[in-house]
Amino acid sequence: MKVVFSETQRRHDPTFFLSSGTQRPNPEVPRRCDILLQAALGAGLTQVAPDDAGLVPVAAVHKPDYIHFLRHIHARWCEIDGASAEVIPNIHPDRRNGAYPASAVGQAGYHMADTACPISAGTYEAALASAHTAYHAAGLVLGGERAAYALCRPPGHHAFADLAGGFCFFNNSGIAAQALRSRYDRIAILDVDLHHGNGTQGMFYGRSDIFTVSVHADPIRFYPFFWGHPDERGEGEGLGYNLNLPLPRKTGDEGFLAALDIALDRIAAFAPGALVVALGLDAFEGDPFQELTVTTKGFARIASRIASLGLPMAIVQEGGYVCDALGDNLASFLGGL
Ligand SMILES: [Zn+2]
Numbered sequence: 001m002k003v004v005f006s007e008t009q010r011r012h013d014p015t016f017f018l019s020s021g022t023q024r025p026n027p028e029v030p031r032r033c034d035i036l037l038q039a040a041l042g043a044g045l046t047q048v049a050p051d052d053a054g055l056v057p058v059a060a061v062h063k064p065d066y067i068h069f070l071r072h073i074h075a076r077w078c079e080i081d082g083a084s085a086e087v088i089p090n091i092h093p094d095r096r097n098g099a100y101p102a103s104a105v106g107q108a109g110y111h112m113a114d115t116a117c118p119i120s121a122g123t124y125e126a127a128l129a130s131a132h133t134a135y136h137a138a139g140l141v142l143g144g145e146r147a148a149y150a151l152c153r154p155p156g157h158h159a160f161a162d163l164a165g166g167f168c169f170f171n172n173s174g175i176a177a178q179a180l181r182s183r184y185d186r187i188a189i190l191d192v193d194l195h196h197g198n199g200t201q202g203m204f205y206g207r208s209d210i211f212t213v214s215v216h217a218d219p220i221r222f223y224p225f226f227w228g229h230p231d232e233r234g235e236g237e238g239l240g241y242n243l244n245l246p247l248p249r250k251t252g253d254e255g256f257l258a259a260l261d262i263a264l265d266r267i268a269a270f271a272p273g274a275l276v277v278a279l280g281l282d283a284f285e286g287d288p289f290q291e292l293t294v295t296t297k298g299f300a301r302i303a304s305r306i307a308s309l310g311l312p313m314a315i316v317q318e319g320g321y322v323c324d325a326l327g328d329n330l331a332s333f334l335g336g337l
Contacts, residue, residue, distance in 0.1 A: 005133065012120065017088075053136075060179070070169060086119060112163070133150045134173065141312045155167055156172035156318065157195075174199070187273065188213060191214040194280055222249075253297075253301065257298070300333065
């Protein structure tokens with residue numbers, strides 16, 4: 001199997017984010033990709049760099065005003081007297097009724113869901129390289145590989161069509177799924193990150209050709225709070241094509257695998273041509289988030305059950321933060337396939 005990785009992704013190096021109103025060190029750091037790359041190579045994967053696909057992959061799922069915003073906002077922000085080094089919004093609209101503002105501050109509020117997606121000088125380039133990484137992995141699957149691993153960072157599953165959030169800017173899993181649609185009529189996205197894949201859900205909420213499934217910590221008391229509940233099933237043509245399986249706090253391997261089995265049954269019934277796995281490793285018991293208690297061996301069992309679907313798959317890295325076992329968890333997953 002190949003691991004797709006772009007060095008350009010290191011250019012996003014945020015210094016902080018706001019958590020419960022406090023400035024804290026941002027855990028979504030370039031060191032994550034050093035650890036994950038070493039683990040992937042140690043597991044026997046072959047490293048390849050993604051092609052530069054320009055804006056084609058992101059324009060397929062993101063809105064033009066949002067892409068324009070991400071590309072230019074940091075330079076515009078730096079012109080504001082006394083502005084912070086990284087773009088962090090301080091105002092948010094009621095999006096159902098709000099106008100689209102002309103100002104950099106207003107647009108930051110419009111296009112950024114929260115204060116956990118600071119934009120620095122290298123963010124746009126890194127996010128675009130991350131999108132290219134996912135797109136390239138999808139291309140490998142389209143080219144006949146059974147599976148490919150996209151080592152994406154920044155991650156993507158909290159990014160909507162026109163909204164950044166939760167360390168995410170371009171929705172890499174959505175980009176891979178849309179690319180796979182060029183051959184397959186139906187694609188499933190299975191998100192096993194600790195956090196609900198709200199951006200991915202939102203992106204495909206009205207569509208029946210991309211089935212979005214997420215197993216995650218219950219958002220009733222955890223990020224992303226406003227999405228990820230079981231009654232969110234899709235809308236219009238997409239009704240019935242979104243499945244949320246929230247888990248109680250501290251759920252371990254057995255509880256996670258039970259929910260995963262429900263997810264895999266529903267995906268099998270959908271009969272997709274290919275699968276995108278949004279692979280977060282932050283459900284781990286020793287992850288800094290400390291919300292679920294999946295073990296290192298548990299990731300191999302998760303992978304093994306996913307592989308039993310027998311589908312070609314693009315595996316897209318989402319969350320999973322620096323801790324002693326981060327690399328072991330990826331190796332365990334890859335070994336379980
Ligand atoms: Zn996560």
